[in-house]
Amino acid sequence: MKTIISKSEQDTTKIAAKIAEKLKGGEILALEGDLGAGKTTFAQALGHAFGIKKHITSPTFVLMKVYELGAQSSGLRALIHVDCYRLDEPQELFYLGLEEYLNNPNSVVVIEWADKIKNYLKKFKKVIWLKIKTTRNGREFLVVRH
Amino acid sequence: MLILGIESSCDETGVALLEIKGDKFRVLANLVSSQVNIFKKYGGVVPEIAARKHLDNLLPLLEKAMVKAKVSPKDIEAIGVVYGPGLITSLIVGIETAKTLSLVWQKPLIPVDHMKAHILANLVEGESGSLVKIKYPAMCLVVSGGHTMLVSMKDENNFKTVGQTRDDAVGEAFDKVAKILGLGYPGGPIISEKAENADKEFYKLPRPMINSGDFDFSFSGLKTAVKNEWEWEQFKDKENVRKMCASFQQACVDVLVKKTIEAAKKYGVKSILLGGGVAANKELRKQLAEKIDLELKGVKFFQPELNMTTDNALMVAISAYFEYKDKPKNFYEAWKTIKVEPNLEL
Numbered sequence: 001m002k003t004i005i006s007k008s009e010q011d012t013t014k015i016a017a018k019i020a021e022k023l024k025g026g027e028i029l030a031l032e033g034d035l036g037a038g039k040t041t042f043a044q045a046l047g048h049a050f051g052i053k054k055h056i057t058s059p060t061f062v063l064m065k066v067y068e069l070g071a072q073s074s075g076l077r078a079l080i081h082v083d084c085y086r087l088d089e090p091q092e093l094f095y096l097g098l099e100e101y102l103n104n105p106n107s108v109v110v111i112e113w114a115d116k117i118k119n120y121l122k123k124f125k126k127v128i129w130l131k132i133k134t135t136r137n138g139r140e141f142l143v144v145r146h
Numbered sequence: 147m148l149i150l151g152i153e154s155s156c157d158e159t160g161v162a163l164l165e166i167k168g169d170k171f172r173v174l175a176n177l178v179s180s181q182v183n184i185f186k187k188y189g190g191v192v193p194e195i196a197a198r199k200h201l202d203n204l205l206p207l208l209e210k211a212m213v214k215a216k217v218s219p220k221d222i223e224a225i226g227v228v229y230g231p232g233l234i235t236s237l238i239v240g241i242e243t244a245k246t247l248s249l250v251w252q253k254p255l256i257p258v259d260h261m262k263a264h265i266l267a268n269l270v271e272g273e274s275g276s277l278v279k280i281k282y283p284a285m286c287l288v289v290s291g292g293h294t295m296l297v298s299m300k301d302e303n304n305f306k307t308v309g310q311t312r313d314d315a316v317g318e319a320f321d322k323v324a325k326i327l328g329l330g331y332p333g334g335p336i337i338s339e340k341a342e343n344a345d346k347e348f349y350k351l352p353r354p355m356i357n358s359g360d361f362d363f364s365f366s367g368l369k370t371a372v373k374n375e376w377e378w379e380q381f382k383d384k385e386n387v388r389k390m391c392a393s394f395q396q397a398c399v400d401v402l403v404k405k406t407i408e409a410a411k412k413y414g415v416k417s418i419l420l421g422g423g424v425a426a427n428k429e430l431r432k433q434l435a436e437k438i439d440l441e442l443k444g445v446k447f448f449q450p451e452l453n454m455t456t457d458n459a460l461m462v463a464i465s466a467y468f469e470y471k472d473k474p475k476n477f478y479e480a481w482k483t484i485k486v487e488p489n490l491e492l
């Protein structure tokens with residue numbers, strides 16, 4: 001467990017880049033934090049670190065967006081950006097075809113509002129929880145590995 | 147020719163039969179079956195239930211439309227269906243049904259981009275008459291729950307995105323602000339209703355990216371600003387809810403209007419078109435119209451009829467018609483290759 005302070009979006013970019021370096025594929029980044037905490041901002045920064053040129057926009061409406069990665073030294077092929085904000089039932093993710101990407105060594109999955117599907121995520125091994133808290137002078141990232 | 151349109155990209159199932167001869171059209175049927183009420187309870191969506199509802203609704207709706215229009219399969223010339231963007235589980239129902247019909251009835255199948263359809267919704271007014279004549283080039287502001295974009299348009303088949311949101315869509319911001327204020331779902335209609343005649347300068351909210359010099363948008367900072375202001379607000383009473391709705395709505399309208407006008411100037415357009423679910427917002431319609439009148443002499447403003455702002459199959463049929471009319475052969479075997487594209491980009 002580790003706490004990292006992010007005073008600005010630039011800080012978040014750096015944090016995401018550091019995390020991205022360590023990802024080998026097959027990880028799930030579970031984001032937790034209130035509206036406006038900076039979950040999408042983090043996912044954008046992560047995508048940026050992976051060299052995605054497209055705008056990474058909020059997946060709230062379509063629930064899941066898939067970004068293909070260009071040539072990577074590792075076997076990483078895709079970043080999957082999921083948002084559970086509008087979801088009521090965790091098993092619904094199954095119908096969206098998400099299971100194809102979870103635990104897949106070629107993809108990293110980043111999930112906003114992951115706390116809504118906490119139990120569902122228990123069956124996966126490489127889950128990294130990032131709890132984002134809004135504080136007086138920015139954001140606090142609490143990193144917990146399971 | 148008679149075109150069958152099918153829409154199932156989100157939580158509305160739609161079937162339309164549109165007859166077009168030259169520039170004359172007649173709407174023979176335009177039916178929508180909505181699931182919004184099912185999901186209102188949560189402000190959410192259940193993809194599997196949504197898909198099942200589409201399955202339950204689509205064929206009965208089609209039968210109803212054909213009876214109403216008094217047509218049989220042989221009268222239909224081609225089928226248009228939305229293949230994206232949208233919810234994968236919902237889109238699949240429309241696509242697979244349309245493919246089957248195409249094969250069994252031996253009709254060409256035209257894949258339609260849902261966002262183009264929102265723009266072309268402007269071409270059909272009323273039940274029959276002449277298609278609306280638009281002078282090109284045009285600039286289109288498309289605003290919905292999943293999209294916020296400015297699209298330049300050379301003709302009915304030529305679109306280019308010149309700007310879009312970098313984070314949240316404006317419709318999404320309306321939903322989330324409604325949630326922050328404890329107002330329920332969907333946020334668009336509730337906020338605009340509460341905002342009526344309320345003080346829109348009471349809360350000082352940012353106009354994100356208003357002077358960015360490009361045509362991109364950002365609404366996540368505005369959503370967060372509302373949340374912060376509201377947390378500080380000691381008196382969360384009805385009056386202040388109304389003032390917050392008005393202040394928030396005005397911040398959105400300011401950015402949308404300013405960027406649309408700037409884009410229209412830069413691209414030297416002759417028309418401006420509005421489209422998408424948020425195009426139903428009265429203040430947006432009114433203020434955009436006023437600004438165009440004031441700043442863009444000679445530029446004509448088109449806004450879809452209110453029932454054409456929500457998802458419907460008529461806008462799909464009209465879009466399919468324009469894709470199809472000059473190159474029908476392209477679509478004879480299309481059922482073999484058409485695929486769902488949830489993240490389709492214009």
Ligand SMILES: Nc1ncnc2c1ncn2[C@@H]1O[C@H](COP(=O)(O)OP(=O)(O)O)[C@@H](O)[C@H]1O
Pocket residue numbers: 006007008009011012033034035036037038039040041042112138139313366367368370
């Ligand atoms: N570390 C940070 N410090 C300051 N502001 C931030 C930080 N991270 C994000 N923000 C701002 O917070 C706002 C909301 O971010 P967003 O990513 O949309 O939140 P969420 O997805 O959690 O609802 C944005 O305006 C963003 O610029």
Ligand SMILES: [Mg+2]
Pocket residue numbers: 039040058112
């Ligand atoms: Mg978000």
